[in-house]
Amino acid sequence: MANTTVNNIKRKNIIRYNNDLCLVLECQVRTPPNNASYCQMELRSLASGRVIPVRTNIGASFDVLENSIKQLELLYQADGNYVFSDAETFEEYPISAASLKDSEGFLVEGQTYDILFVEEKPITVNLPAAIEVKVTEAPPAVKGNTSGNAQKAVTIETGLTVMVPLFIAEGEVIRISTEDKSYLGRA
Numbered sequence: 001m002a003n004t005t006v007n008n009i010k011r012k013n014i015i016r017y018n019n020d021l022c023l024v025l026e027c028q029v030r031t032p033p034n035n036a037s038y039c040q041m042e043l044r045s046l047a048s049g050r051v052i053p054v055r056t057n058i059g060a061s062f063d064v065l066e067n068s069i070k071q072l073e074l075l076y077q078a079d080g081n082y083v084f085s086d087a088e089t090f091e092e093y094p095i096s097a098a099s100l101k102d103s104e105g106f107l108v109e110g111q112t113y114d115i116l117f118v119e120e121k122p123i124t125v126n127l128p129a130a131i132e133v134k135v136t137e138a139p140p141a142v143k144g145n146t147s148g149n150a151q152k153a154v155t156i157e158t159g160l161t162v163m164v165p166l167f168i169a170e171g172e173v174i175r176i177s178t179e180d181k182s183y184l185g186r187a
Helices: none
Strands: 002-005 014-017 020-030 038-045 051-057 061-064 067-078 081-085 092-096 112-118 121-126 130-137 151-156 161-165 173-177 183-186
Touching (some): 161 173
Antiparallel strands (some): 130 151, 130 173, 151 161, 173 183
16 A cells, blocks of 8 residues: 555555545546646445545645456356456455445446456456447438438447447447447447
């Protein structure tokens, strides 16, 4: 555990704020004209999943916690938890759905994910840049609706709705960006 000033805090760091573990979603140092610099942060409480806006002075410091990453397979979702398993030791690790709010639409059972551990406890999922998912619901393309970049909304196996080109049909496997939920191509 290291005490770090806000200048050195990065996105996805885990810090202790008001005796609560928080994931840093945004951390920006701002310098308005004719005023002192300040830091604007957006934190997600890992216990409750609540987003907390924080505005602090530039000299403030927080405890940044040491963390590690393990590759675990998603087994199932039950009782408000996602349960992951280590392929080597078969040990199961539950993570609350509230702390995975940003990742929920991208979690597919049977896939392997990088799980962030803080103080030997699983905290959140580090998603890859893109994932491959199966289209479960796709309306047929409307004839004549092809001028420009025509798209339609489809539902993927996680329940997330994404915009894709008209030629994508039900049952196809597509690649989508985990950053902005955009269609990247067929898998």
